[in-house]
Amino acid sequence: MLHRVTPANRVPVRSGDYVLYWMIAARRSKCSFALDHALAQARELDRPLLVFEPLRAGYRWASDRMHAFVLAGMADNARAFAKAGITYLSYVEPAPGAGAGLLAALARNACVIVTDEQPGFFLPRMVAAAAKLDTRIELVDSNGILPLRATERAFTTASSFRRQLQKIVAPYLAMQPNARPLARVPAHVKGADVAGSILRKYRSETDLAKLPIDHTIAPIEGGGAVAGGKRLDAFIADRLAHYADDRNEPDRDPSSGLSPYLHFGHVGAHDVVARVWADAEWDPSKIAERVTGSREGWWGLPAPHEAFLDQIITWRELGYAWCFHRRDFDSYDALPEWARATLAKHAKDPRPHRYSLAQLDADETYDPIW
Incomplete structure (x- = not known):
């Protein structure tokens, strides 16, 4: 997994009862490099997952x-892992701080912890805190087609990122996560035991009405x-063919x-992109030999497919690379100089319509779309 797996600490892999996959971003049971790596570790160490x-x-x-959206995913994951015989433990924290110590408790009996690397929100801080545990933690990047560590800097424009992507993406196109990782799981990977004391101490609360949210x-x-x-099925079947023409027409949905x-x-992005490729019967041999940086023509795909790939790869992964290389990604100072200069130049422009956050939230604007 070139540029995908990175140790979060220097603790060696040790003898333990199981391999622990701490699922915090790639919350799915297929098309995940993190799940693939966790399963590989379990096989190699001859331990359950x-x-x-x-x-x-x-x-x-x-x-x-x-919460409801994530809980729906947990229900799907519970069914998928149960069918495969792999122990799956979900935990919905009943109050802020109630889950403190749960990861550490599970880590005590783990050979190694595999977790998702995601550069946004509070996840990097959470993983950095967990890296202080006396258990090896390995980060796995399942975010996009281009690994986070394949680039060495943040990019301030889509065109500059697109050009770099076209230069280096080819070897990563063949590296796809397993679409059916839970098929034929070895017996020793199944049936991990969780201490009853942990289950009794840390109880989930799935009733939304009882949660402090x-x-x-x-x-x-x-x-x-x-x-x-x-x-995804519906998009490929009904909307993809018109995407290039309709994507800037919100009334057409x-x-x-x-x-x-x-x-x-x-x-996962890999699953989506693979479906787009398959719809056009595409393979990497159709990529243009020359780096152009262009939004169109480089992939050798029909216009609708190229337009969608530019969104899910170029624009989406531009954001991921920015967050990865700029830890102050959510601050005003992180904006590129040209953006700050433009904002300053137009700060005193006349604005015929001014709205409060409450008005915007309530759709109380002159524009029927907003």
Whole structure:
């Protein structure tokens, strides 16, 4: 897995009861380099695999909508891992801080911890804190087609990132995560035991009404790998062919609808991209020999397919690379100089319509779209 696996600490792999996969970003049971690596470690060490998927109560913007979406994914994962005979432990924190010590308790009996590397939100800080444990932690990057460590700097424009992508992406195109990793799992990888004392001490709360989260933001339909797969099927069948023409026409509803599934890791980018390639019967030999940096023509695909790949690869992974290389990615100072200069230049421009956050939230604008 070139540029995909990175140790988070210098603790060696040790003898233990199981390999622990701490699932925090790629929340799915297929098309995940992290799950592939965890299974490989379990096979090599001749130990069962324990999959641990937690959900905190105290994260920013915690709400019924966010929690329900993740819980749907947990239900799908529970069924998939149970069918394969792999022990799966989900934990929904009943109150902020209630889960403190749970990872450490599970780590005590682990040979190694495998976890997802994701450069955004609070996840890097959480993993950095966990790296102080006396158990080896290995980070695995399943974020995009181009690994985070394949680039050496942040890019401030899509065109510059696209040009770099075209220069170096070829060897990574053949490196695909397993689409059926739970098929034919060896017997010794199944049936990891979790200490009863841990299960008794750390109890989940899946009733949204009892959780200390924002209940004013109601759940929406969907969430989970099963719903995400259906959404992907529908996009490929009904919308992809018109994507290039319709994507800038919101009234035509051209989008894939995959953003929340990608965001919460219920669908992987590799799975989506592979389906787009398959729809056009594409293979890497069709890539242009010359690096152009162009949005169109380089992949050797029909226009709708190229337009969508530019969104899910160029624009999406531009953001991931930015977050990875700029730890201050969410600050004003992180904006490129040209962006700050433009904002400053237009700071005093007349604005005929000014709205409060509450008005924007309530759709109280002059524009029917907003």
